[in-house]
Amino acid sequence: MMIRALQRRSFHVRRAPEPPSTQISQLLASYAAHPPHPLTLNSLVAFGQPLAPKSVLRSVSFVLSEIPRRLARRARALETLPFIVGTNPYVSKALNAYRQSFQFLASYPPVTTLEENTTFTAELSHLVESHRNDIPTMAKGFQECAKYMSPTQISKFLDGAIRNRISVRLIAEQHIALSQALEKQEDEGFATHYGIVDMACSPAAMVKMCGAFVSELCEATLGAAPTIVIDGHQDTTFAYVPVHLEYILTEILKNAFRATVERHFQLYGTTTMHAVAPVTVTISPPPSPASPFLSIRVRDQGGGVSPSNMARIFSYAFTTAGNAESDGGGPYAAQHVGGSAAVGGSASAGDGNLFGEITGKGVQIGLGTIAGLGYGLPMSRLYARYFGGSLDLFSLDGWGSDVYVKLRSVDQAGNAQI
DSSP, X not given: OHHHHHHHHHHTOOOOOOOOOHHHHHHHHHHHTSOOOOOBHHHHHHTTTTOOHHHHHHHHHHHHHHHHHHHHHHHHHHHTSOHHHHTSHHHHHHHHHHHHHHHHHXXXXXXXXXXXXXXXXXXXXXXXXXXXTHHHHHHHHHHHTGGGSOHHHHHHHHHHHHHHHHHHHHHHHHHHHHHHHHHTTOOGGGOSEETTEEEEEOHHHHHHHHHHHHHHXXXXXXXXXXXXXEEEOTTOOEEEOHHHHHHHHHHHHHHHHHHHHHHHHHHHOSSOSSOOOOEEEEEOOOOOSSOOEEEEEEEOOSOOOXXXXXXXXXXXXXXXXXXTTXXXXXXXXXXXXXXXXXXXXXXXTTSSOTTSOOTTOSSSOSOOSSSOSSOHHHHHHXXXXXXXXXXXXXXXXXXXXXXEEEEEOGGGOTTOBO
């Protein structure tokens, strides 16, 4: 009996991740010792103004200089976690991914021709894709290690990890977009895009696109969905990174839709002639030099957030959604399948899976469900704050919630560091 018990116990032994080679360890230390150069919005756009072979080659030089520094810092941050946390298989997996990508970029030879850049861009695209599930992977690891770190420590670490992720993907995807535009001989002088930055991004169009996606999720998960009413300045455009706005709007609308439908069922039952209350999105006038921000308000009638939960709505891993265990496999059971698939890597997002992430957008965390692991609001706020904006939620308990998003127009940001 004792032998069997020892065998069972040994099956759960956790081992520390394999240390890097001496050469890689020294290279990591060298890069981590030098802080990344500040990235400004002007510099992000400048490589595409005008778009030319010289500017693209300057961009690839910037990529090979800056991304390894940021990867080295995240690898070092993971290495300095408490030992018991570092032995978690999900945390260890994330660390190994950072080390491998760092080694690839830090040892990559200089790119001096457009032909070499074409090869590098293809490899960079593959590298970006390989990191699409880093955040849910780390989230799972911290979820399992919650008793070894305080919520404040976990939040601080994840804030740093996500901000690092945003900057790395911005640099990488901007270079990929510029390289592809040059290869297609696009005339950037008559286009509204400078790489991934859309100088005439339409919030109303983004709301409609994200609303259609969320409506489909809501219908599939809950059996009903509210309509969206857009008011205010619907013709407003501003300079922004569309994929960031898409992520923010998708997460806010998911919360608003779910709360609205659940509140409707609570008041009227699942079979009723009453229409589901709409979600109203109000758009401000376009930014100007005197007021460089665009504001969006998303208002729902989903019952609001209870006072006991208000202090935790921006905490990682806090969610008001049920789970497969607590609701007996109810309407949220499928969402946990989608999340687990993203973390485990057993299924790629978008492979015919309605609950996969928005395919091909890159910044998503691998959870495209109507209610997830509680990362939607805090991550949306980080994306809004990244360019100097903000995201706030105000609740009228028993009625509904208003979410206010303020976003700094990229062309009005000047040399604001990101």
